[in-house]
Amino acid sequence: MNTQINIESRQRTQAASSSLQVRGLSLRLDGRVVLRDVTLQLPATGITTLIGPSGAGKTSLLRCLNGLLEHWQGEVRIAGKDTRQWPGGWDALRRHVGLLGQKPCVFPLSIRANVVFGIQGFWRRRRAAARVEHYLRQAALWDEVAERLQQPAQRLSIGQQQRLCLARALAVKPRMLLLDEPTASLDPTSKHLIERSIGRLANELPVLWVTHDLEQARRLGGQVVFMCEGRIIEQGASEAFFRRPQRLESREFINWQVCDCGGPS
Numbered sequence: 137m138n139t140q141i142n143i144e145s146r147q148r149t150q151a152a153s154s155s156l157q158v159r160g161l162s163l164r165l166d167g168r169v170v171l172r173d174v175t176l177q178l179p180a181t182g183i184t185t186l187i188g189p190s191g192a193g194k195t196s197l198l199r200c201l202n203g204l205l206e207h208w209q210g211e212v213r214i215a216g217k218d219t220r221q222w223p224g225g226w227d228a229l230r231r232h233v234g235l236l237g238q239k240p241c242v243f244p245l246s247i248r249a250n251v252v253f254g255i256q257g258f259w260r261r262r263r264a265a266a267r268v269e270h271y272l273r274q275a276a277l278w279d280e281v282a283e284r285l286q287q288p289a290q291r292l293s294i295g296q297q298q299r300l301c302l303a304r305a306l307a308v309k310p311r312m313l314l315l316d317e318p319t320a321s322l323d324p325t326s327k328h329l330i331e332r333s334i335g336r337l338a339n340e341l342p343v344l345w346v347t348h349d350l351e352q353a354r355r356l357g358g359q360v361v362f363m364c365e366g367r368i369i370e371q372g373a374s375e376a377f378f379r380r381p382q383r384l385e386s387r388e389f390i391n392w393q394v395c396d397c398g399g400p401s
C-alpha cells in the first residue's frame with residue numbers, strides 16, 4: 137500500500153518537474169499513420185536527442201508539439217498545461233515552444249530585422265534590437281555578420297541562414313526549444329559552435345533536437361529517443377543507449393543506421 141502511494145507520489149513529482157509530457161500521441165496525414173501512440177517525457181532542462189531513419193516521424197512529432205500540426209490524437213502537456221487549452225491559443229504556444237525547422241526559412245528582410253521578426257510589440261522589439269548581437273552570438277553567427285547586419289538575409293549561405301533562424305527563435309525567449317537537424321548544413325566549425333550553444337541553452341531550458349549524426353548524439357549526451365515508423369522504439373540516457381541498447385532494432389540502427397522495425401501494426 138505504502139509502496140503504491142510512494143510510486144504515485146513520485147510520478148506526480150516527476151510530472152510536475154517535467155517540462156513536456158506526451159501521452160498516446162497519434163497522427164495521420166493523408167490517411168497514413170505518421171505517429172503511433174507516442175509517449176514521451178522531457179525533464180525541465182537538458183538535452184534530448186531524437187534519432188531515427190528518414191520518414192520515422194521526427195519532424196512530424198516536433199510539429200505536433202508546438203502546434204504547427206493540430207489534428208492529432210492523444211495528450212500533450214507542457215509545464216503541466218494541456219496544449220489544446222493553451223492560454224492565448226496555438227500562436228501563444230508557438231512562442232513558448234520555439235521550433236527551428238529542418239529547412240531554413242529567412243524573410244526577405246535584413247539580417248537584423250530577421251532576428252527581431254517574431255517579437256511582438258514596439259518596445260519589446262526595440263529592446264530586442266539592442267540585443268541582436270547577443271542572439272547572433274548564441275547562434276554562433278555574430279562574427280560572420282557583424283559588419284553587414286543591414287544586408288538582405290537571403291544573401292547568406294544556407295548554413296548561415298540556418299543559424300540566423302536559430303537566433304530568431306531565441307530572440308522570442310522560448311521556454312522550450314525544438315531543433316530539427318540544426319547542424320545538417322553546417323561545416324565542422326559551425327557545427328561545433330552550435331553544439332556548444334545547444335549545450336549551454338540546455339542548462340536553462342529543455343531542448344529536444346533531431347540529428348542523423350549518431351556521433352553528435354553521443355557527444356551531446358542527455359537523453360536519446362529512437363523512433364522508427366512513427367513509434368518510439370527505445371528511449372533512455374544517451375550513454376547507456378549507445379553502450380548497451382536494449383532493443384535489437386536500436387542495435388541495428390546504431391551499427392548500420394538501418395531499421396527493420398516492421399512498421400506500424
Ligand SMILES: Nc1ncnc2c1ncn2[C@@H]1O[C@H](COP(=O)(O)OP(=O)(O)OP(=O)(O)O)[C@@H](O)[C@H]1O
Pocket residue numbers: 165166168170188189190191192193194195196197238
Ligand atoms: N504534410 C504531409 N502530408 C502527408 N504525409 C506527410 C506530410 N508530412 C510528412 N508526411 C509523411 O510522414 C512521414 C514522416 O515524415 P517526417 O518528415 O516526420 O519524417 P522524419 O523522421 O522527419 O524524416 P527525415 O529524417 O527525412 O527528416 C513520412 O512518410 C512523410 O512522407
Ligand SMILES: [Mg+2]
Pocket residue numbers: 194195196238316
Ligand atoms: Mg525530418
